[in-house]
Amino acid sequence: MANQQPTGFKEFLRKRVVALKRKPQTIALLVLAIAFIFYSLNLTQFSNTTARINRAGMGLCEFATMLFSILSMVCFLNSFPHRQKVKIPMLVLLFVMIAIVLYSGVHYEGKINEYLAEGNTSFDYITRAKSILHVHRWILAAAAALTALLPVYTPLLRKINTNIEIEGNKGMGAIDISGEDA
Secondary structure, eight states, rough: OOOOOOOTHHHHHHHHHHHHHHTTHHHHHHHHHHHHHHHHTTTHHHHHHHHHHTTHHHHHHHHHHHHHHHHHHHHHHHHHOTTTTTOHHHHHHHHHHHHHHHHHHHHHHHHHHHHHHOOOOOOOOHHHHHHHHHHHHHHHHHHHHHHHHHHHHHHHHHSOOOOOOGGGGTTOOOOSSSOOOO
C-alpha cells in the first residue's frame, strides 16, 4: 500500500487548499474580517480615549471606522459573486471604504498626538489605543494589498497539485466508450 488516500490532518489541509483554489478571494476576506474583529475587540480603549480627550471628530472617526469596516466586508462579498465575473464598481467602492477607514484612523491618531503634545498626562488606554490603531492600519493595508494582488496569486494557487494518487488508477489505459462490442 504505497499510495493510500490521505487521512486526518493531511486530508484536512488538502481540502482547505482545494477550497482556496476555487475561491482565492477568501484569503483577503479573512484578513479584512481579522482587521474588523481586532478593532471591535479593542473598542473600549477608543471609547475611553475619546471620553478623556474629547476633541472634535474623534467619536465620528470611531463610528466611521466601525460602519465602513462592516460595509467593506459586505462590499467585498458583493464584489466576488459565486460563478460570476468580478463586479468592478463594488470593488472600487470597497477600496473607497478602506481608504475612509484608514483616514479615520490617521485623523484619530492625530487628535491623540495633539493631546499629548500639549503636555497632558497620558493614560494607559491612550497609548494602547494608539498602538492598536497602528496594528489595525497594517492589517487593513494587508487586506487591501491581498485584494489588489488577487490576479497575481490566483494562478499561483491553481498550480498547487491537490490530486490524490490512487494505486488502482495507474495502470488504466484508455476507456472505450464507443458502445461497440468486440
